[in-house]
Amino acid sequence: MPLHPCRENHICPIGKGACPGVCIFADIFEDINLGIMVFDLEHEKIAFFNPAVEKLLTPQLDIEDYPSLKEQLFKDLEADIPVTAPVSSSFQFYDKVLGYSVYPISANRFLWVFIQDITEKIRLESIADAVNTMDNLGYVFSGIRHEIGNPINSAKMALSVLKDNFATFSNDTVLEFVDRSLDELKRVEFLLKSLRNINMYETPDLSHINLSHFLDNFISLAWSDFSDKGICINTDFHLKAKWAFVDPRPLQQVLLNIFTNAADALENREPKTIELCTRLNHGFIWIHITDSGCGIAEKELNNLFKPFFTLKPQGTGLGLVICRKMLARMNCTIEITSEENIGTTVSISIPEGCSDTLLG
Structure with missing residues (x-):
């Protein structure tokens, strides 16, 4: 793979003093599967990109089109450009999900962007999340069945005993069984109120x-x-x-x-x-x-x-x-x-x- 000659007007993020006269970026990163590009914020141009970037973004995007590329990459980034610290994000790009990390260098004049296809990773994570959700739902439903079932069974038993012996029980005994049943039903009511609170403040107002x-x-x-x-x-x-x-x-x-x-x-x-x-x-x-x-x-x-x-x-x-x-x-x-x-x-x-x- 031939080295890429360094152009006089080429903006080099590592500094001319460290450059041997050829663009070492292209040579080093030529065969890396990770997409690497450098945004020159001062001159509003792409200072460098490797072949992996072309494979990920073309033909849908023109890599030389700085405004479009910047808009596509950074529109959903939860940080202002230029960033002052490393940040990461992802976005849907046609049939792919691309993840990227942004690193500021040279007093925030340049941004290193590392980008890769994370579609399969997202798919596997979604499957894992679904399995985990089903496991959690099974655990939760089992708990609900137990927590609600116990007081209902206790109330049912107390009322059944009261029904079978209503004619022979004294008023005080009848009230005792009724109070016992009410206590169990209050327990169910309290649990249902607690379950309702799970959905409180679903969308917080920060x-x-x-x-x-x-x-x-x-x-x-x-x-x-x-x-x-x-x-x-x-x-x-x-x-x-x-x-x-x-x-x-x-x-x-x-x-x-x-x-x-x-x-x-x-x-x-x-x-x-x-x-x-x-x-x-x-x-x-x-x-x-x-x-x-x-x-x-x-x-x-x-x-x-x-x-x-x-x-x-x-x-x-x-x-x-x-x-x-x-x-x-x-x-x-x-x-x-x-x-x-x-x-x-x-x-x-x-x-x-x-x-x-x-x-x-």
Whole structure:
């Protein structure tokens, strides 16, 4: 394969000082299956592309057509061009799905773009997701059948006994059986309400919020109830962990669930404390909620986010499942660490936001 002569007007992203007088890009990348191209943002031209790019994009696209190529590649990119950090994305290109990564170089004057056909990878992932979904649905339906079936069977049994002995039972005994049946039906009602909450905030309304003010307001609302239970809430908000990009409505639901779990874990414990702190780390604000409760056994930690798994006698096992789903839709995460008889820490990561001043 012949080397490509270096042209005088050729813009070389590696710098003329490193160039031996021929275009080493074409020689090195000639037989690589990965598509590689270099965007020259200053002169609005394609400084380099290898044969793999031609194979992927032609004849539908003219690689020399800089505006069209830039529009096609970057129109769905969740970042402004020029990017200041590496980003990745994908797009549907006729009958193919192409994935690409963009790397800025030379003070953002050039963009390295690595592109490849990921159609088969997406197809295999879709099959895996479908299998995983069916497995999860089987697990969920099994849990629903168990959780609803038990109280219904108990109510049915109580009512059957009452029907067979109605003429001989005293009024107090009749009321006892009726109350027992109502309690079981309330259990079903509570479970159905919890299932309905799974679809809450399906489409979050993300905005830049003052997280410190939000948490202060949350604590002021919860303070009275927790104080009545003898629980002390301590806060430690980092000055730089102030602005977050999140929907405050589902975030409040998540915090209510976590604080309720903490309060349950603190029952019959002394001292009763919950520590709420925030920290900033690599573009994310971390909210840490630590209680001095009974803790969770190590063998149970991996089950906490499984539907219908619960450590509470009257729990549904859906609270943390719903929390994680709400957070995931806002690009947030949740982690739980715990030590039995010591306490539990729940850590939530939230994308950092901007102040009203910076947003203009």
